[in-house]
Amino acid sequence: MKPAIVWTVGGSDSSSGAGVQADILTIDAFSVHACSVIVALTAQSTLGVEAIEPVSQSMISNQMRALASDLPATAVKLGMLYGRQQIETVASALKNVQAKIVLDPVLAATSGDSLSQSDCARYLMSELLPLADLITPNLEESGRLLAAVSKSTSDSLSDVSANDNQVNIDLMIESMGQRFLECGAKAVLIKGGHRQSEFSQDFYTDGNVTFWLTSPRQYLGEIHGSGCAIASAIAAGLAEGLALPDAIVRAKTYLNQCIRDSKALGSGALLLGKEKFDPREEDIPKLTSNAEEGRIKNELDLTRGPLRSQEQSTEATSDAASGGGRFGKTIGAYPIVDRAFWIKRLALCGIKTIQIRIKDLAGEELLAELKQAVSAARECSVDLYINDFWREALLLGASGVHLGQGDLESADRSTIRAS
Structure with missing residues (x-):
């Protein structure tokens, strides 16, 4: 590069x-x-x-x-x-x-x-x-x-x-x-x-x-x-x-x-x-x-709802986005990133909720990148949602997981809810 x-x-x-x-x-x-x-x-x-x-x-x-x-x-x-x-x-x-x-x-x-x-x-x-x-x-x-x-x-x-x-x-x-x-x-x-x-x-x-x-x-x-x-x-x-x-x-x-x-x-x-x-x-x-x-209305307005994709989310993510569920707050702007380094950059701009969506890594490289992302999110007090990889999200202790409709069929939703 x-x-x-x-x-x-x-x-x-x-x-x-x-x-x-x-x-x-x-x-x-x-x-x-x-x-x-x-x-x-x-x-x-x-x-x-x-x-x-x-x-x-x-x-x-x-x-x-x-x-x-x-x-x-x-x-x-x-x-x-x-x-x-x-x-x-x-x-x-x-x-x-x-x-x-x-x-x-x-x-x-x-x-x-x-x-x-x-x-x-x-x-x-x-x-x-x-x-x-x-x-x-x-x-x-x-x-x-x-x-x-x-x-x-x-x-x-x-x-x-x-x-x-x-x-x-x-x-x-x-x-x-x-x-x-x-x-x-x-x-x-x-x-x-x-x-x-x-x-x-x-x-x-x-x-x-x-x-x-x-x-x-x-x-x-x-x-x-x-x-x-x-x-x-x-x-x-x-x-x-x-x-x-x-x-x-x-x-x-x-x-x-x-x-x-x-x-x-x-x-x-x-x-x-x-x-x-x-x-x-x-x-x-x-x-x-x-x-x-x-x-x-000239004020910082990040409460209009997340910038979401057309995919459906799990119930937990849906509740969080609407301001209900166990989070009880409106999350505001919801950027989607592909690497961990974005977490701190966006946190500096006041972003509090981020999804990490990685499509080009697998195995140990993927796990290492997700570990960095979760660590950065904790350091910056950011809620981090991991796209697709629900097992890794549970393992690393991410705030939540984002699943598309197709992934919902194979995901263990009871385990996700219990977490």
């Missing part, structure tokens, strides 16, 4: 609030190795950008070539790119890179200072969007990027801010997401941090999966580098092998943690607190199918 390595391609921020420095801190928070490709030097502080000096195309190519030969990426995070020539240079190099690509289209700093030439949006859309697995624009960037490839200028931040009807704003953002897909995006996360609302709401779509993430807005002041942080955190998750939606939810949780821990180190914007990923319950965003639902 390839080691988890993220290349961050972008500008150097002398304040370390954003840019490559901030990306490295974020990626390291997940114990993933970060490599850097510097495309520009910026004289920057918490007050703004004072100067920009782009790096030559040949030097950008040399950096990417050096990394490719020794530290190949499993994920790439693209940030600030100064103009057409840099974009074309990076795009050419990435065509030979086998990695997940997250495109964070940085067009301006938090202060509003421009970080790119006027033609940048157009070439980001034509050259890099087709290569990216995800693009992560904020509302203003979404309007500028779409305007660069369309005559329509209706989707802009000024329109969004001026419109008091939140549902209409939701529809506008969802329309933007669809237009990105029509332009060739594989998936888009439109960040709503600049939206005028008491909530921070982000919209994701890949054409098949669509959802909104909602968190209470933290009114701490202007914050530098939030876009870099979430994109880098997503890239770290992809490098570790997480599915894209999972990487996004974890990254949003991490961003909320960073905002909560932000610091006023200079005279301008706050700097995010980029410590190791160690979230609290309130950091976890609410995931809903539409934005309005997130606003109506």
